[in-house]
Amino acid sequence: MTSHKNLTHANPWIVASLLVLLLLAMAASCLLGAVDFHARDILQSPIFWQLRLPRVIMSVLVGAVLSVCGAAYQSIFRNPLTDPYVLGVSSGASLGAAVAILLGLEAWLWGVGGMALAAALVTVLFIYRIASIGNRMHTTTLLLTGVCLTLLISAVISFLMVLNQEKMDAIIFWTMGSFGSCAWSDVAAMVPVALVGIGVVLYFGRDLNLLLAGSEAAQSMGVEVEKVKRTLLAVTTLMVAFAVSSCGVIGFVGLIVPHAVRLVVGADNRRVVPYSALCGALFVLVCDTLARTLLRPSELPVGSLTSIIGAPLFIYLLYKNKKSI
């Protein structure tokens, strides 16, 4: 029987190893950039304190948040194709950001981010409202409304960009995702949201497993389905909204990291969620470090790097495992 015990929960040694690896990668990432440091000079440098450290911390937090939310959504909706943006958070945030950029709010602290956050939350609330029937949530309607609204909003954003071509670059760069403008104020907002949010998802790990067996089966096995779904959707939406509003839309991570983790460790969310958090953090950190060093001093959009690096990696995993997701 002992062979099964290691199968349900995350192995503390693997978690610890991943954490150490993550910390080492963060340290290495801090040394690299448009200006390279020697380890002994780094603590004196304002570049390190003002730019690099908050950026590295942000990339780790956002990577963890997107991966955990992806894992949670895939279980809640029982759909392997859902990603954290499927409910319209990203499109809402992008519209908010685009409007803020057009209004010239970039100079304000939280100008673009605050506007993006507000628009993201309004969009998702609107979608929930449509998909709620009585006190139940119809998940297919939720997904379809999300997809529809995403398409509508991206059309509106294209429209705004064509009408305001001089600001097009700023908007495009924002929608492709970047940690370039991350400051301590972003970190301060993100840390509590990420820690509490990931904690809540971990807490509901077994419930997520049961939801995968179907709402009715979950209920008959003692899960308060509607309550658990609502709590998890609220928490994950808030996490994604905060992530998107501070660094734009970084695709691929939330869809693929949980699947890659599942291919290696199986479907149990009590393993998938913590491993996804750590692997997602590491993955986005590496991508962002490459984004700002490959063509220095200029920068690549991190969202395109996550896809360029992640897609082949994932296809390799699929090929190696030779099984469907």
Next chain:
Amino acid sequence: MIKLDNITVGYGKRPVLKGVTAQIHEGVLTALMGPNGCGKTTLLRTMGGLLQPAEGCVFLDNTPIGQIGARALARQIAYVRQHAQTDFDFSAFETVLMGRNPYQHRLQNESQADWDIVEHCMRQTSTWHLRFAKPDQMSGGELQRVMIARALAQDTPLLLMDEPVSNLDIAHQLEIMHLLRTLGKTVVIVLHDLNLALRFCDDLLLLHEGVLLFHGNVSDGLTPERIQTVYGVSTHREGGHIIFDY
């Protein structure tokens, strides 16, 4: 144990069940029968608290079932669905282990007792050799037996089963029916095989177009006249078996 008090249940405005009143007693194995679309699954889901009746009330040991929380209810009633499938890869062992959920706190790990119960239930349903198998590596019948094992792992006095043996070969059908007889639980089971019901069940709930046509001893219930009314098929009894007149 379970009392249905004049319940009417429907989806939208169309009532599927009309004014059903019945009482299921403890330790009795009841067959729930009737043609396709007559409301068997709806009745079973209502009994399990998964559907709210539009009118009337379901009582579990004299408490309205709607007032019992999901966790507490899951320690009383286990439900086996008609179609079992998941899109994600849980092994058979992990699937059966889910049945222990109502006894575990969220931050609590499974105990040795949980592992032992799971092993016991999987051996009872002849699925222990499948414990590492993923859903796509199992046949429909094997998966169905895993789902029955999961319901048994819930360790409830009451079992509600929606066509649990439809996907099984004859040997496994008999094995599961024998098992249900020996468990000493209260069981309501949807069956299509008249002879299986006659051989293994005590009572019969016979539904016809959403109305309860008969509730009582199974042998008294399955008369050629009623079978003709409900299924439109002509039969006769011979040596305790129901024979179809083709």
